[in-house]
Amino acid sequence: MPLEKRPNILLVVADDHRADAIGTLGHPVVHTPTLDGLIERGTIFTNTRIMGSLIPAVCAPSRACLLTGRNLFQADGYTYCEPRPSNDVPIHPEYVTLPQYFREHNYETFITGKWHNDGPSAVRSFESGRNIFHGGMSPHDEVPVRSLSGIKEGRPAKVAEGFSSEVFCNTAIDFLQNHDKSRPFFMWLALTSPHDPRTPPPPYDTLYDQDSIPLPLNFLPEHPFDNGELSIRDELLAPHPRTGKTIQKELADYYGLISHHDACLGRVLDCLSRTGLEEGTIVVYVSDHGLAIGSHGLLGKQNLYEHSVRVPFILSGPGVPKGLRSSHCAYSLDLFSTLCELSKVPVLPNLESRSLVPILADKSDNFRDVFFSVYSGFQRSVYDGRWKLICYAMGGEERLQLFDLLEDPLELYDRIEDGSCSAIVQRLLDSLQEWQNVNGDPTINKNENVAPHRLVQSASLSQTQLYNQ
Known part of the structure; x- marks a missing residue:
């Protein structure tokens, strides 16, 4: 495909967003008008899951899978190394990343937001980037950020002014407004929301009345047995046994963060429309994993229940059917091959990733068996x-x-x-x-x-x- 006709890619990666916490999917509480609209204009795969993690920081290996299209044991560069680092997962330098691959096909690649893998893989993946949080978690109103050149040169981070989702989305908007339209772009916009600390800014901190929030139908005060990870940091954010009031407070703040970043993303999509980029841009919304937050007596993602391994996965734009809700099972890492095929970029062989385009075209009944x-x-x-x-x-x-x-x-x-x-x-x-x-x-x-x-x-x-x- 001629370069000027290839679609732009806006890839939004949320942090800790459960697959069911989207309004139009029937959630009884959370308001997500931006994501609802994206689903109406595109396709959602309602049975998408991650392959998991070998460390408690599930974000990092899950993102490594997404970035490389490879299975967990390949994507996790420290699988066979001792000792391993505490929170990031390096990507083997021989593995091309998704943005790196599009960069090699003359896309302008840009990053803002969270990068939870090694610095060298970011440097080879992107041409430029600003307000990058290189790490696992931080206070939302005190996010340490660097430019891509700052990561490359090892310069110290500086605390950004503003709330995390606003900082990252404002940076994305600035990029869109100044983008050279002679080349397609690939933007990595990675939020730190709704990851804890669950501190939504006003007025989202009072958007949900915690006393009226229903508990998950699979709520339990405690997990029924030792799953090996009941004393991990995430599980110590609330006392045992869980009470309904405690979980309602956690949920109110969690939903507040989701609704806030939904509004911030709305401004990004409005900018796409104003700049004439909307029709030529594939927008992706995906999360790195889900979260228990009261289900099965758990709070975190260090488990293999559906609430933790299933993620929202939305596609919209050129080549994507409107209003399709597919129940086909998929991995989030299937995004790699899917974006290649939608963009007419050669699909890399020998990856775990499989293109979802046949499902989008209603030409596949059996994607994976297990x-x-x-x-x-x-x-x-x-x-x-x-x-x-x-x-x-x-x-x-x-x-x-x-x-x-x-x-x-x-x-x-x-x-x-x-x-x-x-x-x-x-x-x-x-x-x-x-x-x-x-x-x-x-x-x-x-x-x-x-x-x-x-x-x-x-x-x-x-x-x-x-x-x-």
Whole structure:
């Protein structure tokens, strides 16, 4: 395709946004008019999930998968390294990133917002960037930021003036207003919202009446058993056992952050329209992972329940059908090949990423048969489109959970003791073992014929060791 006819790409990556926390999807509380409009003008994949993480900072490896289109064990550059850094995941220099690949095809690549991977991968991916937060989390009103050249040269960060979502979206608007239209652009706009600290600015801090917010239908005061990660930082943000009032307060602030960044994104999309760029721009909205925030007695994302592994995934623009809500299962890392095909950029071979364009064109009924997710060294899950098995190994003990997601999407009823499901369990275990072996899951000791659900002894390690493993 001639360069001038290739679509622009605006890729928005949220932080901690659950897949169900969008108004037009039927959420009973949260207001998201910008995202609602984006869905009406485009397509949402309602069953999109991440592959997971080997560290508690789920953001970093999930973003590495998204950026490289590779499975977790490839994308995580420290999978086989000891000790590993505490919060970022370096991307192997031999792996081309999504923005880097578009840069190589003469796109102007620009970054603003959160970058949770290594600095060199950012430098090779983008031509320019401003107000970049290089890290995992910070106060929203005191975000330390640098330019891309500042990251390259190792200059210290400076605290930005303003609230995180406003800073990043204002920077995106400035780029759009000054963009040279002779070249297509690829913009990485990565928010730190709605990640904690959950401190929405006025008037969004009082937008939701916490006393009237319904609790999640799968709310529990405590998780029913030790999943290996009940004392992680995220789970200590509220006391145990959880109370309804506590979770309502967390939800009010969480929804406030989402509605605030939704409004900020609305200004970015308005700018696209004013500058005549809207019709030629593919807009993507995706999150790096979900969040429990009261579901199953948990607060964080260090688990493999649906609320934590499923993410919103919205596409709009050239080549994307309007008003389509697809229930096809997908990984968020499928974005790599999808954007390539939509942009008529050659699709890179040998990636885990698969293009979703056949689904957009209604020419595919069977995308993938089975999906896998990972958390640290002691949780694994496998999902076949209906049945989902979660495997735990903590302190030498093993535990399995089985859910029928067609009948029980909130994972309320564990079917593992149902004798009629034994064949299903074995089939899923066999599938998991094959996937682990083929993809080099580092927790499997292939020389000792370890059972497919026996992972490693990581659950007995301290929190500090878990961050450094």
